[in-house]
Amino acid sequence: SKVLVSGANGFIAVWVVRLFLEAGYTVRGTVRSESKAGYLRTMFENYGQKFEVVVVEDITKPGAFDTAVKGMDAIAHTASPFHFEADDPNGVHPKNSVILLPTDRCHILIEELIEPAVHGTVGILESTLKNAPDVKRVVVLSSCASVSNPSDFGILNESNWNLENIEEVKNLGKKASQPAKYRASKTLAERAAWDFVAKNKGEIKWDLVTLCPPFVFGPVLHDVSSPAALNTSVKDVYESLLGGTKTPEQLQNFQGSWVDVRDVALAHVRALERPEAAGKRFIISSSNFVWQDWFDAANTLSIPGVNVPKGEPGAGAKVTHRHVYDTTRAKEELGIKFIDMKTTAKDMIDDFKKRGW
Ligand code: NDP
Numbered sequence: 001s002k003v004l005v006s007g008a009n010g011f012i013a014v015w016v017v018r019l020f021l022e023a024g025y026t027v028r029g030t031v032r033s034e035s036k037a038g039y040l041r042t043m044f045e046n047y048g049q050k051f052e053v054v055v056v057e058d059i060t061k062p063g064a065f066d067t068a069v070k071g072m073d074a075i076a077h078t079a080s081p082f083h084f085e086a087d088d089p090n091g092v093h094p095k096n097s098v099i100l101l102p103t104d105r106c107h108i109l110i111e112e113l114i115e116p117a118v119h120g121t122v123g124i125l126e127s128t129l130k131n132a133p134d135v136k137r138v139v140v141l142s143s144c145a146s147v148s149n150p151s152d153f154g155i156l157n158e159s160n161w162n163l164e165n166i167e168e169v170k171n172l173g174k175k176a177s178q179p180a181k182y183r184a185s186k187t188l189a190e191r192a193a194w195d196f197v198a199k200n201k202g203e204i205k206w207d208l209v210t211l212c213p214p215f216v217f218g219p220v221l222h223d224v225s226s227p228a229a230l231n232t233s234v235k236d237v238y239e240s241l242l243g244g245t246k247t248p249e250q251l252q253n254f255q256g257s258w259v260d261v262r263d264v265a266l267a268h269v270r271a272l273e274r275p276e277a278a279g280k281r282f283i284i285s286s287s288n289f290v291w292q293d294w295f296d297a298a299n300t301l302s303i304p305g306v307n308v309p310k311g312e313p314g315a316g317a318k319v320t321h322r323h324v325y326d327t328t329r330a331k332e333e334l335g336i337k338f339i340d341m342k343t344t345a346k347d348m349i350d351d352f353k354k355r356g357w
Contacts, residue, residue, distance in 0.1 A: 002026045003272065004072045006065070006124060007079025008053060009036045011231040012141065014043070014221040015265035016076060021047050023269050030056040030068050030079070039223040059120035065127035072132050074272050077124045078141040080117045080189060082232050084178035114169075117185035118192050125196045128206065135206045137278070139271045141264075142190040144214040144257060145183035147283060148323055157326040158212070158281040162187050190281075197279075207278040209271040213264050214257035214285050214325070218344050219351035227357050238352060240291050241298055241308050241345075251291040251311070255321050259286045260339035270334040277333060285325040286338035292316035297345040306349055 003020055007013050008029025020027050021044060029052070031037050037053040044051040054068050059079055069075065121140060128135050149162045165183040169176045176184070190210055197208045215233045224230055227238050239245045267284045271277050293316035298308040330336045 001073045001272075002028065002071060003074040003076055004028050004030065004065075004069055005076045005078060006030045006056070006059070006068075006120070007077075008040060009222055010078055011220060011222050011234060012216055012261055012264055013078040014040070015218075015261050016078060016268045017044065017051070018221065019262075019265040019269050020076075021051060023273075025074075026050045027052075028068065028072065029053045030065070032057060032059075036223070043221070059123060060116050062123065063127065064120075065124045066131050069124070069127045069132040069135070071134070072128075073134050073136060075124060075128055075132070075135055075138040076141070076268050076272075077121060077138065079120055080141070081113050081185070082182065083113075084182060084232070113181050114185040114188060117189040121189040122192050122196055125193060129200060129204060133205070137206050137272055138208050139268055140190065140193045140208065140210045141268075142193075142210045142212045142281070143183075143186040144212050144283065144285065144325065146187040146190045147212050147325070149183060150179075150255070150322070152323045154323055155326050156283075156323050158283055158329060161191075209277045209279070210281045211264065211267050211271060212281055212283045213259045213267075215259070216261050216264055217258050217348060218261035218339075219347045224355075227352075234348075237294065237348065238357070241294055241349070242306070242352060242357070244309070246291075251309075255288065255290055255319065257285045257288050257325055258341075258344075259284050260344045263336055263339055267330065267334055267336055270336065274334060280329070280333070282330045282334060283325045283327050284330050284336065285327050286344075287341065288321040288324060289341070290316045290319050292319075293341060294345060297341045298349060300342070301346050301349070303346075303349055303353065306353065 003025050005013055005017050005027055008017055009031045017027050017029055029040060031053055034055055040053050056064050056068055058064060125138065128138060146162055147160050148156050149164050162183055165180040166187055168180045169184040193208060193210065197204060217233060217237050220234060230238055240251060264284055267282065292311045295308050295311045296313055296316060299310065
């Protein structure tokens with residue numbers, strides 16, 4: 001079976017490619033430029049003809065994926081911008097941004113976040129409908145950003161949608177907060193995918209599955225030269241645990257949920273294999289966290305040369321989280337047993353150390 005993975009050079013996508021190859025699939029990855037292809041070709045050279053990379057320069061252009069989808073049996077769409085750097089009207093970073101950013105990267109327009117997310121998703125579905133008659137299933141990598149916003153309360157499941165951040169972006173435009181812009185891009189993209197399926201019901205011969213992970217952490221396979229060049233989520237955990245760049249307030253007040261990148265990749269494989277996944281969204285989340293939980297997990301490992309802040313050991317367990325994800329569907333229907341925090345902390349820190357960071 002042949003699967004197309006868009007954005008194949010990304011943090012999550014390289015793991016997705018690897019698990020598809022290990023499961024016996026033939027994989028065609030897309031990247032934005034030839035310069036990003038070589039690293040992947042070398043990484044997966046043992047797979048010979050079973051792995052290839054093609055260039056799709058601009059995923060927002062109509063028909064961008066027309067050639068890439070040809071001959072495929074399945075599609076996994078992961079390419080989408082994930083950063084908190086969209087055009088900032090004041091030239092400074094909003095206080096509620098969860099990431100500290102260098103000020104010279106504030107110029108990026110909001111269009112660069114929302115347009116590639118939405119047009120990239122709709123574009124790959126259009127190309128699939130037009131040029132890939134053998135495709136049986138399309139998996140779109142969405143996000144918990146499309147399920148909830150940080151102020152939501154209670155137990156949340158796949159029936160929840162984060163519509164608030166779309167309103168915020170509509171009302172405030174460029175003045176909306178950075179996380180709101182990213183979150184809106186993911187909700188709009190996922191909704192556009194489901195709308196596309198509803199509109200083209202008569203013609204489509206495949207079904208859609210969307211995967212919604214919260215923060216994705218874990219060891220890195222993709223091409224990264226330094227911690228500063230890490231993808232948004234791993235950079236965040238690196239800075240929190242090892243970088244010492246977060247203020248105590250940022251560390252104490254932040255509540256999140258996380259999942260190991262290998263579980264997200266496995267979810268892609270299962271989403272293609274399991275008939276019962278058809279037409280469903282899946283929340284792919286291991287557990288809630290506050291940074292103290294990661295400090296505790298890392299400190300119990302006692303890895304030589306690693307100095308993770310002590311904080312207030314055990315304090316994480318006393319935090320009442322505003323919301324919790326119900327992951328019954330992913331466990332029961334995709335058979336995912338989520339990797340625990342200690343394992344992820346160990347594998348991630350070992351990986352950082354191997355890189356000399
Ligand atoms: P990375 O930044 O490592 O990868 C993003 C991928 O998308 C890269 O291949 C990148 O290509 C591509 N991409 C980004 N912007 C564009 C654009 N404008 N046009 C075309 N391609 C683009 O991030 P992740 O692996 O973490 O994220 C992958 C997906 O997972 C995204 O859809 C993200 O929203 C989603 N996700 C991630 C989470 C996380 O915590 N990491 C949590 C939940 C969802 P290039 O290298 O050329 O820029």
